[in-house]
Amino acid sequence: MTSGSDDLEQELRRNLKLRRELGAEAAKGKKAYTYFFSHVQNVNGQPSPQGATHTAEISFAWNNPKGQANQTWTDVDTKLADQMSSYWVNFISKGDPNGNGLAKWPENKDLMSGRVMVFGDTPQVESATPTAKLSFYQSAYQRLIKTPAGTN
Secondary structure, rough: OHHHHHHHHHHHHHHHHHHHHHHHHHHOOOOOEEEEEOOOEEEOEOOOOOOOOOOHHHHHHHOOOOOOOOEEEOOOHHHHHHHHHHHHHHHHHOOOOOOOOOOOOOOOOOOOOOOOEEEEEEEEEEEEOOHHHHHHHHHHHHHOOOOOOOOO
């Protein structure tokens, strides 16, 4: 069993590693896209008391309302899943998530100032990455890499 601080440490390490890879790929001239999933889904007919949880977007990205047994989808969930799965199919098939009838998902060329897609009740672009949060995570990550995993 892991403690909550170990889980947070692992999540910080994973998140910062992915963000660094995104920045490296963008620096090579490759397309990179970033998103945040903030939609709170219903669980057993009620909004999840945990909010938008880690991996909750998977059922939406694959348009799979049965992805988690206790999910109870609303019309908003169904529409969001249709949109998200269209972005994923577009990205998989042509390397670009954008397509007809979808809000434009901008490329993220700069980790600290790039625009990101936010999947709330509807997909919308945030004008800038939340730099204060990224700075906090970067600082926390720098402290973590100085200490081997699971020893703090």
